[in-house]
Amino acid sequence: MADTQVAIVTGGSRGIGRAVAERLARNGVAVVVNYFGSVEAANEVSTAALEAGGQAMAVRANVTDPAQVTALFDEAHARFGGIDIVVASAGVLRTARIAEASEEDYTEVLDVNVRGTFNTLREAARRVRDNGRIITFSSTTLALNAPGYGIYNATKAAAEGFTRVLAKELGPRGITVNCIAPGPVETDLLMAGKSRADVNRLAALAPANRIGQPADVADAVSLIVSRDGAWINGQVLRVNGGAA
Numbered sequence: 151m152a153d154t155q156v157a158i159v160t161g162g163s164r165g166i167g168r169a170v171a172e173r174l175a176r177n178g179v180a181v182v183v184n185y186f187g188s189v190e191a192a193n194e195v196s197t198a199a200l201e202a203g204g205q206a207m208a209v210r211a212n213v214t215d216p217a218q219v220t221a222l223f224d225e226a227h228a229r230f231g232g233i234d235i236v237v238a239s240a241g242v243l244r245t246a247r248i249a250e251a252s253e254e255d256y257t258e259v260l261d262v263n264v265r266g267t268f269n270t271l272r273e274a275a276r277r278v279r280d281n282g283r284i285i286t287f288s289s290t291t292l293a294l295n296a297p298g299y300g301i302y303n304a305t306k307a308a309a310e311g312f313t314r315v316l317a318k319e320l321g322p323r324g325i326t327v328n329c330i331a332p333g334p335v336e337t338d339l340l341m342a343g344k345s346r347a348d349v350n351r352l353a354a355l356a357p358a359n360r361i362g363q364p365a366d367v368a369d370a371v372s373l374i375v376s377r378d379g380a381w382i383n384g385q386v387l388r389v390n391g392g393a394a
């Protein structure tokens with residue numbers, strides 16, 4: 151690995167991606183905070199990292215557009231000289247029972263979660279330096295099979311599929327590719343439209359009876375991307391406090 155590692159975190163402006171970007175910056179990694187709509191939030195993350203003596207920049211890119219993803223990697227390379235870690239956290243959730251799901255539900259969720267992850271992984275596969283680290287995101291929802299999660303779960307199955315194959319493709323170069331499948335985590339994605347009772351029900355899935363925090367997931371990312379994570383490869387790791 152290079153002396154100073156360089157990470158690109160897609161969806162680094164909010165939620166889990168933000169916590170990952172903040173954690174990696176604290177670990178001394180130079181961080182490219184990707185955002186799409188949340189420019190202020192992304193700038194907050196990079197400014198805080200710079201003020202703490204780290205290296206960071208915020209870069210706008212819609213992960214559904216391959217040209218913008220290429221430009222994101224170009225900017226990271228131009229600024230920091232290479233890329234060692236890619237965390238593909240950008241994602242969306244829309245729930246609808248399959249009988250009621252719309253074309254828009256299907257298109258948006260597939261576009262961001264599958265095409266966006268694919269665009270990010272393809273660029274990462276071409277450009278991450280030897281001994282690098284790539285992380286995708288699935289979800290514990292894939293184990294729970296709750297009604298309404300059909301489209302979302304299909305996208306997370308795709309993320310797991312990409313991960314296992316890419317791990318085999320890049321393993322000879324010492325690059326690991328793993329997938330994190332969080333349980334319920336307190337972010338905008340999870341909390342939107344949920345009542346207190348809904349949240350309590352989700353909290354009760356974990357033996358500790360609480361919702362996960364973005365930092366819980368960032369801790370797991372921190373381990374996987376460290377030298378200590380070198381032998382963890384091609385895995386789907388449920389980070390959910392034992393929920394499933």
Ligand SMILES: NC(=O)c1ccc[n+]([C@@H]2O[C@H](COP(=O)([O-])OP(=O)(O)OC[C@H]3O[C@@H](n4cnc5c(N)ncnc54)[C@H](OP(=O)(O)O)[C@@H]3O)[C@@H](O)[C@H]2O)c1
Nearest residue numbers: 161164165166185186187188212213240241289335337339
């Ligand atoms: N929260 C949970 O309970 C949970 C559980 C399991 C898995 N996950 C997975 O974890 C990942 C992060 O979720 P989260 O809860 O942190 O979500 P979140 O708080 O809603 O944040 C989503 C992030 O994705 C970015 N994003 C969305 N569309 C994008 C696009 N087209 N291009 C670039 N960035 C885009 C957003 O950027 P802007 O705001 O800048 O547009 C934002 O930074 C997702 O893959 C999600 O499926 C979450």
